[in-house]
Amino acid sequence: MSYKKIELQRSYRSSKDLGTIVEQFYNPVLAKTSVYKRAVGYFSSTSLSVAAKGVAELIKNGGKMKLIASPHLEEEDIKAIEEGTRYKEKVIEDSLIKEIELTEDIKKEERLNYLAWLIAEERLEIKVVVHKDLRNAGIYHEKIGIMESFDNEQIAFIGSSNETAGGLINNFESIDVFCSWKDNDKERVEDKQKHFDDLWNNANELLEVMDVSKALKSELIKYQSSHPPSKDEDHIKEEKGGPKIPDELKLRDYQKEAITSWFKNNGQGLLEMATGTGKTLTAITGVVKLYEHLGKLAFVITCPYQHLVEQWCEDLRWFGINPIVAYSHYKWEPELIEEITDFNSGITDHFCVIMTNATFQSARMQKSLERVNSPVVFIADEAHHLGTKNSLNKLFDSFHYRLALSATPHRWFDEQGTEQLIDYFGGKIVFQYGLKKAIGKHLTEYYYHPHIVTLEEKEYEDYLKITQQLVKYYVEDKELSQAEMETRETLLRRRAKVIQNASNKIEVLKNLMENRTESTHNIFYCGSGKTENQRSLELVTQLLGKDLGMRVHQFTAEEDQKQRKKLLDQFESGKLQGLVAIKCLDEGVDVPATQTAYIISSSTNPREFIQRRGRVLRRHKDKKFAEIHDFIVIPRGLNSVDEISPNLFNLERKMLQKELVRFNEFASLALNKNVAENKLLEIKRAYNLMDM
Structure with a gap:
């Protein structure tokens, strides 16, 4: 039990290679300590868990600990003491309880178990120190540590760290160590011992040191478990799972x-x-x-x-x-x-x-x-x-x-x-x-129903105007400048919005849903844009809820976690017939009860439509198969395609190529693959896309 068997350094610093001060110094020394004396600016229960192996050995070996710590007093605490509305001892007690972080968290309870066992076994005495002049003197910020071995050897240390997790582990800290058996250190060890004893006995003219109240001790002992703190990690794992x-x-x-x-x-x-x-x-x-x-x-x-x-x-x-x-x-x-x-x-x-x-x-x-x-x-x-x-x-x-x-x-x-x-x-x-x-093994099989939507006259005029502007940016062998490429991207986004917000989608949806108003477990995917100053989301919600009398609710970023859970529960039970969403049902939300999805609007990003299909195909005990209704917008009636210029034809063809990627992907794995593909044949023929 001699400190001399430990290869002690004159100083310790936080080190990536050598480990923390706890690992280098605290644990090996505490394991051979009979009395541990510590005076610090701050204290928390985490310090005991940080040095858990050493403290466990200290307890096992019959060691004791004396701790002097400074509570953190808020402005309102000091004011209450000054005005006499609360006793100083009570204010300090409440502050110390707060610092020790009394909690019902199971892992923190284990930390408090260290405190509780030390106190219950009369191995730990705690005193608190405050300046006599609370208002003007600042805080007690000294850091002294003294350890006594069973062979009456003494180690004193001073340094930057408090007796907290932050001080011992997380901050970059250092301590200087002095040993009583070394001639050059003996006098310093005696000085530190005297300083600590003066504090402990309340013999400092600037500071007031007081015992911790019985109430605080009683509160701490509540956290004493049936087993003493153990350094055995397997034991702790067994207790905690x-x-x-x-x-x-x-x-x-x-x-x-x-x-x-x-x-x-x-x-x-x-x-x-x-x-x-x-x-x-x-x-x-x-x-x-x-x-x-x-x-x-x-x-x-x-x-x-x-x-x-x-x-x-x-x-x-x-x-x-x-x-x-x-x-x-x-x-x-x-x-x-x-x-x-x-x-x-x-x-x-x-x-x-x-x-x-x-x-x-x-x-x-x-x-x-x-x-x-x-x-x-x-x-x-x-x-x-x-x-x-x-x-x-x-x-x-x-x-x-x-x-x-x-x-x-x-x-x-x-x-x-x-x-x-x-x-x-x-x-x-x-x-x-x-x-x-x-599909068919771990995911539900599905039927796929593509629906062709055309632009209204005003929408077509906007679409045509933008497309005609785009023609000059697709001249063969012409290299575009950075500014021209940015202009082209802007025009493409504007045209995509026209397609995305096509108002005839609402009419097609209405025709679909008029005979399905009693159906349940429907998801409606909308676009983020506006039609006639109303968001697509709102138009769809109004059509389904107000016009057709269905029980639907929006599922957006505006709903918090609690509201979302409630909506999903109502959807699962059928109390809600449908959820109307933009993107919030794209990734990760489990809605296995979904039977039918209506993709009213979609980008050409494969990730988006693959994720959406996945939402629908999750297995559920009440689902034999799923159905996907997909809306594809074409700018004009197919009978007028032959009348447009070659440049305009090529641009429209490029746009539809992107759209048809989704339709081909969805149709290829559907139960009604042939029916779905036949419905798209007319578009492919009109725009010379038969190779898709």
């Missing part, structure tokens, strides 16, 4: 193959799996297996949207993982710092944080994640969203294990972003399971 694959989970063969492929690529790779085929459960199973193999693992998960975060949380908890949720209103930072602290110092063998992409890229989150020691697994859901230049720059090279998930990993018109993203996640797509394989 941990990541575990549920016994009732039965993975499909292709999910097992996906996990195997990821492991073969050294725990890196992208899984390209169709919407509805169980990407999330596959991913969680894979990383839990990795945790079981390594024995220690931090889980860092990011999703593009809040609703995806919430859905992941449900699945994670099924696996025994209690994630820190980080986005918008959640106050995640203090909890995450504590979890990282415990993980880095070996107190815990895992933690999980899940966030939106926006939070992941924030400066606060980036700074927090920089502190995490390996091993870390980074999981990106709908990973294609991370292919932007800014997102790619935020990815951590230090995260060795990487798993990306997407039904549509290839970014539209962004080959470079796609390539860089795949490179980061191990250089390849390690597993593919597309709709063609899944």
